[in-house]
Amino acid sequence: MGWLRSRRLHYFLGGVAIVFVLLLLLRTIFLIGFSAVSPGEDHSWPLVLETLGVGVRFDLRLAILLMLPVMLLAWLPVWNSLRSSVLRWVGRLYLIIALAIVLLMYIIDFGHYAYLGVRLNASALKFIADAQISQQMLWETYPVVWITLAWLALLLITVGALIGLERLTFNRPAIRIGLWSRVWGSALMVVLVFLAILGRYTNINLENPVPLRWSDAFFAGDTQLGALGLNPVIFFYDTLAVPQQRYDLEQVRRHYPQVSEYLGVAEPHIEKLTLSRQVPQQPHRLAGDKRPNVIFVMLESLGTTAVGAYGNPLQPTPNLDRLAKESWFFRHFYVPVTGTAKTVWASITGIPDVSRQETATRNPLITRQHSLVNALEGYHKVYTIGGNAGWANMSALIRQSIDGVQLYEEGGWKAENVDVWGISDLDLFKETDEILRELPKDKPFFAYIQTAGHHRPYTIPPENDGFEVIDRPLEEVQAAGSQSVAQYNAVRLLDFNIGRLMELAEEGGYLNNTIFVMFGDHNTRIANIDYMKPAFEKLGLESNNVPLLIYAPGLLQPREFDEAVGLADLLPTVASLLGFEYENRTMGRDLLQPAPEGERVVPLVLREGSFPLIGAVTQDFLLQMNYDGTEPSLHDLDSDTPLDNVAEQHPEEYQRLLPLARGLYETSHYMLYENVRD
Numbered sequence: 001m002g003w004l005r006s007r008r009l010h011y012f013l014g015g016v017a018i019v020f021v022l023l024l025l026l027r028t029i030f031l032i033g034f035s036a037v038s039p040g041e042d043h044s045w046p047l048v049l050e051t052l053g054v055g056v057r058f059d060l061r062l063a064i065l066l067m068l069p070v071m072l073l074a075w076l077p078v079w080n081s082l083r084s085s086v087l088r089w090v091g092r093l094y095l096i097i098a099l100a101i102v103l104l105m106y107i108i109d110f111g112h113y114a115y116l117g118v119r120l121n122a123s124a125l126k127f128i129a130d131a132q133i134s135q136q137m138l139w140e141t142y143p144v145v146w147i148t149l150a151w152l153a154l155l156l157i158t159v160g161a162l163i164g165l166e167r168l169t170f171n172r173p174a175i176r177i178g179l180w181s182r183v184w185g186s187a188l189m190v191v192l193v194f195l196a197i198l199g200r201y202t203n204i205n206l207e208n209p210v211p212l213r214w215s216d217a218f219f220a221g222d223t224q225l226g227a228l229g230l231n232p233v234i235f236f237y238d239t240l241a242v243p244q245q246r247y248d249l250e251q252v253r254r255h256y257p258q259v260s261e262y263l264g265v266a267e268p269h270i271e272k273l274t275l276s277r278q279v280p281q282q283p284h285r286l287a288g289d290k291r292p293n294v295i296f297v298m299l300e301s302l303g304t305t306a307v308g309a310y311g312n313p314l315q316p317t318p319n320l321d322r323l324a325k326e327s328w329f330f331r332h333f334y335v336p337v338t339g340t341a342k343t344v345w346a347s348i349t350g351i352p353d354v355s356r357q358e359t360a361t362r363n364p365l366i367t368r369q370h371s372l373v374n375a376l377e378g379y380h381k382v383y384t385i386g387g388n389a390g391w392a393n394m395s396a397l398i399r400q401s402i403d404g405v406q407l408y409e410e411g412g413w414k415a416e417n418v419d420v421w422g423i424s425d426l427d428l429f430k431e432t433d434e435i436l437r438e439l440p441k442d443k444p445f446f447a448y449i450q451t452a453g454h455h456r457p458y459t460i461p462p463e464n465d466g467f468e469v470i471d472r473p474l475e476e477v478q479a480a481g482s483q484s485v486a487q488y489n490a491v492r493l494l495d496f497n498i499g500r501l502m503e504l505a506e507e508g509g510y511l512n513n514t515i516f517v518m519f520g521d522h523n524t525r526i527a528n529i530d531y532m533k534p535a536f537e538k539l540g541l542e543s544n545n546v547p548l549l550i551y552a553p554g555l556l557q558p559r560e561f562d563e564a565v566g567l568a569d570l571l572p573t574v575a576s577l578l579g580f581e582y583e584n585r586t587m588g589r590d591l592l593q594p595a596p597e598g599e600r601v602v603p604l605v606l607r608e609g610s611f612p613l614i615g616a617v618t619q620d621f622l623l624q625m626n627y628d629g630t631e632p633s634l635h636d637l638d639s640d641t642p643l644d645n646v647a648e649q650h651p652e653e654y655q656r657l658l659p660l661a662r663g664l665y666e667t668s669h670y671m672l673y674e675n676v677r678d
Contacts, residue, residue, distance in 0.1 A: 014165045062234055105233050122236060215395050252667055318495065330550075332617075335566075344398075383408070429501045
């Protein structure tokens with residue numbers, strides 16, 4: 001235990017404790033003086049304490065990160081701050097500057113929250129553009145002199161305490177510590193520091209450790225309560241990745257006439273950019289006094305190429321194939337952008353996630369969206385995922401956008417994890433079924449089940465209700481749309497589990513009173529598939545083209561849809577089927593309503609990154625262009641040479657799709673921010 005007497009260790013732990021106490025003091029000041037949370041009145045004490053617990057873990061992370069550079073100076077092998085007064089002063093100067101900046105950010109955060117009701121974030125940088133006006137406003141509004149004195153006092157007290165700690169520990173006579181004691185002591189400290197920075201101490205998935213993120217502060221879905229759990233310095237850093245130029249307002253206005261017509265805006269107004277529509281109760285609503293349940297099943301990485309009903313010759317999906325014959329079956333269904341978090345976003349918000357950096361779920365300024373899930377009044381709302389919903393900060397969107405949602409994720413399941421993505425899909429279906437059966441029967445439920453099994457590493461769990469792996473030649477499965485034999489069997493397992501879900505629903509007594517909306521997340525690209533149209537591979541459409549089945553055996557008659565439809569259309573269609581009146585502020589449209597543009601058009605992003613390739617697709621054509629509108633071209637999806645530009649052969653279709661491709665893309669950017677709830 002000799003390592004416990006280390007001077008460096010004592011200084012590090014003491015320094016972290018001093019900074020941590022300072023941050024706790026600042027958090028207390030925020031709670032008492034600035035927070036809109038009133039414990040015991042508007043918010044229960046358990047929720048407030050749990051939120052504060054999240055914030056305290058952020059504070060500990062920041063305290064450790066602030067002290068690490070000083071400790072690196074102390075742990076240098078030969079020339080270090082224990083032996084060199086120069087390095088000690090370097091460390092002191094760093095602490096003075098770092099703590100001065102941190103304290104200043106807290107002061108700005110307090111004023112920012114008091115004025116706008118939002119914690120400090122990167123959007124505050126816009127005030128730099130009007131620095132003189134902002135400076136004068138601050139001087140005339142706030143007691144700047146007293147605030148400056150308080151800032152200096154806190155800084156001097158904290159730095160003085162740290163310098164005193166340094167002298168108390170570094171100037172102490174050295175004690176020789178044995179090699180093995182240093183080795184295992186150092187290893188233990190690395191683990192403890194890692195866990196403290198990670199911010200999670202239970203149910204840690206070592207294969208995919210998800211650190212504590214800003215979205216965890218919003219676990220209750222309450223914006224004011226969530227603000228209490230943020231750390232302004234860490235939150236400001238997280239929001240620096242958010243692009244400051246939100247959207248191109250000029251382009252939104254330029255294409256507003258076409259987009260407003262596309263959306264069916266009753267009273268378009270180009271100055272106000274009106275996009276919302278009041279949708280009355282539709283004549284095609286389902287009959288009956290009791291509204292049915294709704295279950296969305298997101299099928300991870302499942303494209304049309306893997307499904308027998310869409311032409312796969314190996315027919316690895318007998319359950320989906322059977323359901324397709326008994327469902328509303330959509331042959332030309334597209335997700336607007338590939339990627340799991342982007343699919344979750346569009347399915348919940350009705351807006352394509354056209355963010356160029358990261359995903360919209362990672363942008364803390366826009367995750368509280370208006371969602372048509374909330375139009376389903378009187379419904380229990382449940383979201384289940386086998387892994388951690390904090391991945392890509394999806395939990396922030398789910399909790400903040402769906403009122404009263406019950407989110408079940410990794411750490412809350414009875415089953416054990418089978419891989420990096422959490423429990424198996426079969427266990428997810430079984431435990432979700434238990435949750436749904438136990439819900440009070442006073443009202444129907446809306447459930448969203450997010451699968452993950454059809455994803456690398458394509459795990460086949462040992463407990464799988466008798467599912468058997470089939471070993472086929474690699475060439476055979478690749479010719480049929482799978483990249484490997486493991487992926488082929490993962491498709492089969494996903495289909496097997498869908499069959500089990502239907503059996504569980506029948507046993508639970510809700511099969512015939514439920515609308516199942518089963519849709520692919522995205523597709524994995526694969527080349528040289530004979531049963532696909534050449535256009536899908538050569539133009540990259542196979543990544544966006546995924547299956548969609550709306551299955552309701554006791555409610556809907558089988559029907560096949562040939563027009564192109566998109567992910568954003570799901571919630572408006574379901575809300576109309578259920579007979580709700582609702583306000584639609586997004587890109588989605590009821591699929592049973594005629595499309596104002598004629599044959600339906602679906603917006604797509606075909607290539608992501610800093611210079612996206614965007615498009616508008618119909619049943620027969622794709623118009624694609626660069627994100628800035630350059631190099632547009634029209635392509636025939638039924639052609640054997642789909643790369644040919646057929647704009648001259650089909651000038652009317654070209655002129656119809658040209659403004660929609662750019663307009664829907666630019667308007668989606670606009671909607672991401674304008675659909676945010678107050």
